[in-house]
Amino acid sequence: MMSHMHAVDVLLVEDNQQDAELTIRSLKKHKLANNVSVVEDGAEALDFIFCRGKYGERDINHPPKVIFLDLKLPLVSGLEVLRAIKQDARTKAVPVVVVTSSREDPDVKAAYELGANSYVVKPVDFESFTEAIGSLGLYWLLINQPPK
Amino acid sequence: MNVRSRITLLFVLLAVVPVVVVGFLAYYTGRQSIEQVEINHLVSTNLMKSSELTRWIEAYQQRMEELAQRPLIAQYSAIVVASDPSDPAYDLARLSLEEDHLKPRIKPRGGFTEVSVISPDKGIIMASSDEMQEGKYYANQRFFAEGKLHTYTQGVFYSLPVQQTTMMVSTPINDKKEKLVAVLAGRLDLRDLSSIMSAQSGLSQSEKTYLVNKSNFFVTEPYSGEGYALKKTVRTEGVQAGLSGNDGVAFYNDYRNVPVIGAYKWLPEYNMCLITEVDQSEAYAPINSMAMTMLSIVSLLALIVLAAGFFLARTITQPLARLVAGAAEIGRHGHLDRKVGTEDKDEIGELSRAFDRMAMELKMTTVSIDELERRIHERTAQLEAANRELEAFSYSVSHDLRAPLRAIDGYTRILLEDYQQLLDDEGKRICSVISEGAHKMSDLIDDLLTFSRLGRSALNPSNIDMEAMAGAVFQELTTAQSRKRIDFQVDSLPPAVGDPALLRQVWVNLLSNSVKFSQKKKRAVIRVRGEKSENETVYSVQDNGVGFDMQYVDKLFGVFQRLHSVKDFEGNGVGLALVQRVILRHGGRAWAEGETGKGATFYFTLPHQGMI
Known part of the structure; x- marks a missing residue:
């Protein structure tokens, strides 16, 4: 769960610690968990991304390769975080995968409109969950080519 | 023809026709009686005139006779007729006869125009009041011939000697021995x-x-x-x-x-x-002037009646016209406050007041309709708010209930993976039961959400080929392997109008039930029917599966109601509840018939109109 100050592959924005643990375990299973950072609310997520507050030493020019973003977050909501990322020229190229527990989420449409790159429902079944997270990690970290 | 003209015309007819008839009868009888009077008068005038004529002639005859009977006349006439100029008495006799007896008989005193003495044998005038006539010849005249015998009047004739029409009275002159001496003749004046x-x-x-x-x-x-x-x-x-x-x-x-x-x-x-x-x-x-008077009276009467009828009709039609105008205004513009009522005591006044009352009641009704609409609006808003709350609630349910389930399943799996060596078989079995429970709970949440979504989302109706839809759903639900075991029969199904996604869900639930409950049969038969009636179409799905006890038919469509154990048949008891919900939303009905061990038939109807 430790993170490099400089090279972060995955930023996991998740307030549910169990979900966070399961996500990291899934990534680990696929050997993708080397550089995973976890923040627990929207405000911290914004600090991390824009290198503010306790993340002031971070270099904004080295953003995470992918952000896994839950929509239901304390303090600042997932949609607000998404909006901030996509409105800033420095960060808008960072892929954001919206991860949520519910198909019923009324914010799905809003998320896509704000520029979410994917929208994924977290399955209850652990195997399916591992599969889903693994696929996402593989895709965004290895297959997807970020702009230079 | 409008009411006003009709009333006026009626008045005129009622007043004028009798007068005209009576007038005509009066004229006719009057003319008859006048004619009769006139005829009587003319006939009696004729009688009177003819008797006057007779009297007139008789008077002259009488004078003539009186003259003839004078002794001197006979005496002188005899001398004159003898006509012997040598007789010394002749001149005297003639002179005396003419001057004393004949001339006084002529006009103006005597009335005759000429009186003559005619010789009885030759018919020659021997003496006359008119000397010019002396010597004229009357022998072949009738009055001469008759006059020798008795007094005679010859009617109008043309007299050659005097060369004019004339009328003569003649009478014999006899001597004392009743011997004819001469004929005395007098000419009458026709001008008289x-x-x-x-x-x-x-x-x-x-x-x-x-x-x-x-x-x-x-x-x-x-x-x-x-x-x-x-x-x-x-x-x-x-x-x-x-x-x-x-x-x-x-x-x-x-x-x-x-x-x-x-x-x-x-x-x-x-x-x-x-x-x-x-x-x-x-x-x-007289009768014509009476007729003229009558005609004037009739004309005047007609005019008066026409005017009276016209005004009376006005008093009748004017309130009617006001009523019509008021009704038109209420009808066109909805001015329900418009009053057309009058104080009149008659039927029309009553009608107008009744009309006002009607308009007032209509207004009250309208007001209450407005009130109703307002309440409906309010209620709709409340329902919409409730709906939004429900949506938020279901989102929370699905989101927040899932997270712990995911943790339960995830950590159980971690236990199995990371602590495999520490768990014996019983421990592993318990872990898998925990996992299963979590999965089932997740499915329940999904079904409940689907169920509640069905009740809320708007219907998007379109035309549906039900036969094709039922067939396609069956294909999806079954594998080639299972289809070998199932005899699936679809009759020709009437098309329907409804929400395709929802009705498809109905077919899915009913057909999957049929497949599921007949899976233990060696030869399963599933039959789908559809029959059109006047107002709705009844569709049915029949199977020869395990069926059910009709005693529990009421529980069949309830949420989470199951008539079979999960051990025998999987399912969470939401499927039929969902079917019923969809069908109710389409304005139809759903019901079932069955018998334990013999199979079940599920029916649903869709109305041809009035879908909610």
């Missing part, structure tokens, strides 16, 4: 006759009486001063009838070609016919 005839006998201006002789000549003047007498002929209907020897009355045109009523009478003793005529225009004048 004219004045007698034309003397007015009645009040009528146009009435005239005249004599016509056998040769159709006027004997007397019809009107004095015309100079027709013995110069003009007349051949009118009345004259012809009279000259044929008849007495009577006729309607014809007289010699002036003026319509007259004429009475004619034949006078055989004088060979003349007596005519009395009156102009029809004058005779009918």
Whole structure:
């Protein structure tokens, strides 16, 4: 769960610690968990991304390769975080995968409109969950080519 | 024709028709009686005139006889007739005869125009009041022949000796021994006759009486001063009838070609016919003037009635017109406050007030409809708010209930993976039960959400080929392997109008139930039917599966209601509840029939109209 100050592959924005643990375990299973950072609310997520507050030493020019973003977050909501990322020229190229527990989420449409790159429902079944997270990690970290 | 004209016309007819009928009858009877009176008058005038004529002639005859009976007349006449100029008595006798006896008998004192003494043997005038006549010859005249025997009057004839029409009275002059001495003859003045005839006998201006002789000549003047007498002929209907020897009355045109009523009478003793005529225009004048008066009265009456009818009709139609205008305004513009009522005590006034009451009640109804609409609006808003809350709630449920489940399943799996060596078989079994429970709970959440979403989302109706849809769903639900075991029969199904996604879910649930509950049969039969009735179409899915006890049929469509154990058949008891919900939302009904061990039939209907 430790993170490099400089090279972060995955930023996991998740307030549910169990979900966070399961996500990291899934990534680990696929050997993708080397550089995973976890923040627990929207405000911290914004600090991390824009290198503010306790993340002031971070270099904004080295953003995470992918952000896994839950929509239901304390303090600042997932949609607000998404909006901030996509409105800033420095960060808008960072892929954001919206991860949520519910198909019923009324914010799905809003998320896509704000520029979410994917929208994924977290399955209850652990195997399916591992599969889903693994696929996402593989895709965004290895297959997807970020702009230079 | 509008009411007003009809009422007016009715009035005029009621008032004028009787008057016209009575008037016509009065005119007709009046004319008849006037005619009768006139005819009586003319006939009696004729009688009177003919007797006047007789008296007139008789008076002259009498004078003539009186003259003839004088002794001196006989004496002198004998001398004159003897006509011996040498007789010294001759001159004296003639002079005396003429001067003392004949001349005094002529006009103006005597009335005759000429009185002569005629010799009985030769018929020569021997002495006369008119000396010019002496020596004239009358032997072949009738009055001479008759006059030798008795007093005689010869009717109008043309006298050659005097060269004019004349009328003669003759009588014998006898001596003491009753021996004929001479014939005394007197000429009558026809102008006197004219004045007698034309003397007015009645009040009528146009009435005239005249004599016509056998040769159709006027004997007397019809009107004095015309100079027709013995110069003009007349051949009118009345004259012809009279000259044929008849007495009577006729309607014809007289010699002036003026319509007259004429009475004619034949006078055989004088060979003349007596005519009395009156102009029809004058005779009918009273009745005609009465008719004119009547006509004026009728016209005036008609005018008065017309005006009265017109105004009365106005009093009737004006309130009606107001009513019509008021009704039109209420109808067109919805001005329910508009009042058309009047104070009138009559039926129309009552109608107008009833109309106002109706408008008022209508207004109250309208107001309450407005109130209802407002409440509906309010309620709809409340429902929409509740719906939004429900959506938020279901989102929370699905989101927040899932997270712990995911943790339960995830950590159980971690336990199994990371602590495999520490768990014996029982421990592993317990872990898998925990996992299973979590999965089932997740499915339940999904089904519940689907169920609640069905009740809320709007319907998107379109035309659906139900036969194709049922077939496609069956194909999806089954594998080629399982289809070998199932005899699936689809009748030709009537198409439907409804939400395709929802109705598809209905087919999915019903057909999957049928497949599921007949899976233990060696040979499963699933039959789908559809039948159209007047207002709806009934679809059904029948299977020969395990069926159910009709005793529990009410529980069949309840949420989470199951009639079979999970051990025998999987399922969470939401499927049929969902079917019923969808069908109810389409305005239809759903029900089931079954028997334990023999199979079940599920029915649902879709209305042809009035889908909610």
